Amino acid sequence: MSMIACFLAIxxxxxxALYDESGEIAAVLDGEYAAQIIDIDKAWHGIHFMLTENSSASSPLAHAVLGIKKIGEEDVGYGPAHGISAASVKKIAEALNGISEEAFRAMFDAEAMTNAEIYPDIWDKDDEALVFLLTHFEVLKGFYADTAKAGKAAISFLN
Structure with a gap:
């Protein structure tokens, strides 16, 4: 079984309301919003590592993949979902927008990722692994740009 990071704009x-009624999270994710969920496949851990390796815990980049505030305790795949306020979505979108393809490529360190046991263990395939990460980074970047433009908040979860 693999772990993928998923995102939903709401x-x-x-x-x-979900923070107040966290027991509703599974119904939201499995119900009417299921078709709107996007994912960054198994690239989530590598992207998170790259975004947080040289940034502080308070940086918007630190929350781009795993979210900010836990939505209850219900396990929605691999632990609880996390919410990201509309204000934080905007900050994350701005921070991600500031990372060019060239800058993202420069962040890639296959040896560091292997040594840190970053999931999935594919970092010895340098070019292939980097393209995999870059492709999904662009999906993540687009999600935040679109969500911020719509003035929405977001939910992130591992499934």
Whole structure:
């Protein structure tokens, strides 16, 4: 079984309601919003590592993949989902927008990722692994840009 990171754009009001009624998270993710969920496949851990390796814990980049505030305790795949406020989505989108393809490529360190046991263990395939990460980084970047433009909040979860 593999772990993939998933993301859903929702209104801030809907996110706030989920914090109050966290038992509804599975119904939201499996219900009417299921078709709107995007994922970055197994690239999530590598992207998270690359974005956080040289940034502080308070940086918007630190929250781009795994979210910010836990939505209850319900396991939605691999632990609970996490919410990201509309204001934080905007900050994350701006931070991600500041990372060019060239800058992202420069962040890639196959040896460091292998040594840190970053999932999935594919980092010995330098070019192939980097293309895999870059492709999914662009998906993540697009998700945040679109979500910020719509003024929405987000949910992230591992499934």
């Amino acid at each position: 209104s801030q009001d809907e996110l706030d």
